[in-house]
Amino acid sequence: MSETNTFSIRVEPTKHSRLSQVDFNNLKFGQAMSDHMLVANYENGAWTDVSIVPYGDLTVSPSMSALHYGQAIFEGIKGYKFEDGTVSIFRPDKNWERFNKSARRLQMPDVPEEIFIGGLKTLLDIDRNWVPSTEGTSLYIRPFMFGTEAALGVHPSASYKFVIITCPVGAYYSKPISLKVETYYTRAAEGGVGFSKNAGNYALSLYPTQLANEEGYDQIMWTDAAEHKYIEEAGTANLIFRIGDTIITPHGDTILHGVTRRTIIELAEKWGYKAEQRKVSVQELIEGIKSGAVSEAFAAGTAATVTHISKIGFEGQNYELPPIEGRDFSNKVLDYLNQLRYGKIEDPFGWNFIV
Ligand code: COI
Secondary structure, eight states: OOOOOOOOOEEOOOSSOOGGGOOTTSOOTTTSOOSEEEEEEEETTEEEEEEEEESOOOOOOTTBHHHHHOOEEEOOEEEEEOTTSOEEEEOHHHHHHHHHHHHHHTTOOOOOHHHHHHHHHHHHHHTGGGSOOSTTOEEEEEEEEEEOOBOOSSSOOSOEEEEEEEEEEOOSSSSOEEEEEOSSSOSOOTTSSTTSOBHHHHHHHHHHHHHHHHTTOSEEEOBOTTTSOBBOOOSSSEEEEEETTEEEEOOSTTSOOOHHHHHHHHHHHHTTOEEEEOOOBHHHHHHHHHHTOEEEEEEEETTTEEEEEEEEEETTEEEEOOOGGGOHHHHHHHHHHHHHHTTSSOOTTOOEEEO
């Protein structure tokens, strides 16, 4: 806990629910926002006005610091519904911890647990009818914070807004994805902000991703800034490989320390696989695909969940990964996490946070 205050949450329910307008059989990622949102303000060194209000526009100043100097961070979390109607959030404590790490790197205030986790619980309780229940669907939860001070001097904003919005979603990627190894543009350098979930890390990915899309790839595989030799992440998700009998994920402070990535490594260890968090060179990956040592490759993230990688493009050549059906580890992870998140099996880890 970063503060000892107790916060009361003011709740203003909507008079006009939009729930009946949503086609729950055809959910597009991030388009139909739920009825309510949480908003809290940071002023004079303290959090105040924690409120749950109808989802709607926010009023900001054109000289607001986040628009100019980028003090803006966010998280991605998912809520699930069990068959008996119980609503559960997957490991929100880990996202809260990461959110505050991002905040500190960008010289922003911590958000206390009572507001982040407590507010999320109250918000999902009010919007529990928005949590879809069919397999593959969930309520995507987007907490974010930005500097609101109206001033153009380059300094930490004196005021901030913390907001949580939510939306029912289906799959972010509806099929396996192809990745192009990026050997010119850079996502993050040592000592930079690669580990933090800040808006700028996504803005900088848009142009190189567009170039990769024009070449027919779905996404970029980022490599290290110094040599473009080591694999980092996919930008919208972390990367995990099975090389020989080992489950391997790239590691370091230039990549986002994903909650899904961490969950999968924990599962691998629990199931008796050898798991490593270490540098993986592009050469190791390509040689491994050619020799058959790389049997699985997937993207792992809150939005992406487990998305199989079909093909990797490197220096003008394409390298096909083995068929999806034979990918024992990633298929087992996906199946296990689905069962656990929808409350179909016991939760031995305490990962489901019940609302
Ligand atoms: C998430 O997985 O929650 C993310 O924030 C990735 C985003 C690009 C959708």
